[in-house]
Amino acid sequence: KFVYAELPATERMAVVQVLPLTQTSYIIRKDIKSFNFSDIEINEEDATAAARLDDLARRSRNGELLHDLWQRAVTATPQPPITELDDIFISVKTTKNYHDTRLALIIKTWFQLARDQTWFFTDTDDAYYQEKTKGHLINTNCSQGHFQEALCCKMSAELDVFLASGKKWFCHFDDDNYVNVPRLVKLLDEYSPSVDWYLGKPSIFSPLEIHLDSYPTTTHKNKTASEKISxxxxxxxxxxxxxxxLTMKMLPxxxxxxxxxxxxxxxxxxDVTMGFIIEHLLKVPLRIVENFHSHLEPMEHIRPDTFPDQVSFSYAHMRNQWNVVKVxxxxxxxxxxxxxxxxxxxxxxxxxCPPR
Incomplete structure (x- = not known):
């Protein structure tokens, strides 16, 4: 038993609780219609409180209170679902020639923070790295090399394996990326996987413009016209x-x-094909996230005090010089x-790591 009149105003409605189950479903935790209001002691000196309680009982009997609380529930804004590491499918594209260099470096460093969530997509069988990754090396049977057909073949395999995984997020990286796993999880926790999101960073300063030979002309059936898109x-x-x-919309x-x-x-x-599908065909815009970084950027410009805030880093060896982070x-x-x-x-x- 408790004295209703002595409760703070914000707690006087605590006889019922509305708890979200999903984004669209709610449940009333207490059956208000069967609530025994006689169990509540009333301060006789507080006539206002007694009147409020009488009104509460009346509204409960005729169902008004339940209706009011239900209306509040269905119009409330649900909180976005929490994203955890195990909700993320991390794919890394690699090739046979980089197993002993790039792949080995990843396995010793950031892979150790996401061993169950990270998969390597390559173009050959490799028993040694299959064992090192605990079975997370996938031979796509795609061609070796860094050309359009081979690259799209691997990306296609990455996408299909993700779709079959049931995970909430698909994150692709190259084998020259360092992934700050905790920061990646924190980033994705700011977005809902049930909304169409394309998160990344362009390497150009304006939209890409291309011409597509895509449709017959009205005057010559055997000729096609060029369509300019960006x-x-x-x-x-x-x-x-x-x-x-978003990936479910990409599936068909x-x-x-x-x-x-x-x-x-x-x-x-x-990567261009991915942008074409998402931005042009599906009309979902790229959400630019500055915390992703590629070897096309000067890595030394990333300040060490901001390292924990970055999602990815990279490196490159060009013109006899290393483009690497300054650390x-x-x-x-x-x-x-x-x-x-x-x-x-x-x-x-x-x-x-050396002692600090």
Whole structure:
């Protein structure tokens, strides 16, 4: 028993609770119609409180209170679902020639933070790295090499495996990316996987314009006209993420190997093909996230104090110079790509990190 009149105003309606179950369904936790109002003691000196309680009982008897609470429930704005690491499917595109260099570096560093969620898509069988990744190396049987057909073939495999996984988020990275796993989870937790999201970062300063020979002319049936279109695309070298809702819309267009056919038709690599499908065909805009980084950017411009805020990093060796993050740590001869040093700055508890 409790004295209703002594409760704070915000708690006087606490005889019932409305709890969200999903984004669209709610349940009234207490059956108001069967609530025994005689169990509530009334302060006789507080006539206002007694009147309120009488009104509460009356509204309960005729169903008005239940209706009012239900209306509040169905019009409330649900909180976005919480994203956890296991909700994310992380795919890394690689090739046989990079297993002993790029793949080995990833396995020793950030892969250890997401071993169950990360899958490597390659073009050959490799028993050694199959064991190192605990069975997370997938031979796509795509051609080796860095050309349009091979790239789209692997991306198609990545997309199809994700669709079959049931995960909420599909995040693609290249084998020269360092992924800050906790920051990735935090980023995706800001968005709902049930909404169409295309998250990434372009490597160009304006939308890509292309011409498509796509439709017959009205005067000559055997000739086609050129259609000029423009769209943004997230560069694969920085990584990008797609929500489950968006990929389900892609399924009839690009699933089951159709991604390869689209790439062949527009004659562009995998990341451009992805942008074409999402921005042009599905009309879903790219949400630019500056925290993704590719080797096309000067890595030294990323300040060390902002490292924990970044989602991905990269590296490149061009014109006899390394494009790498500027971070203290291991000797340049031992860590030219700076991934070990970066990893130890973010996660110093790893056994190979020097004492601080």
């Amino acid at each position: 769209f943004w695309f997230a560069t694969g070298g920085a990584g990008f993420c797609l929500s489950r809702a 267009i690009a699933g089951g190997g159709k991604f390869i056919s689209i790439g062949r038709k527009i004659r562009f690599p995998d 203290d740590g291991f000797d340049l001869a031992k860590d030219p790509k700076r991934f070990y040093s970066l990893h130890c700055k973010l996660f110093p508890y790893f056994s190979f």
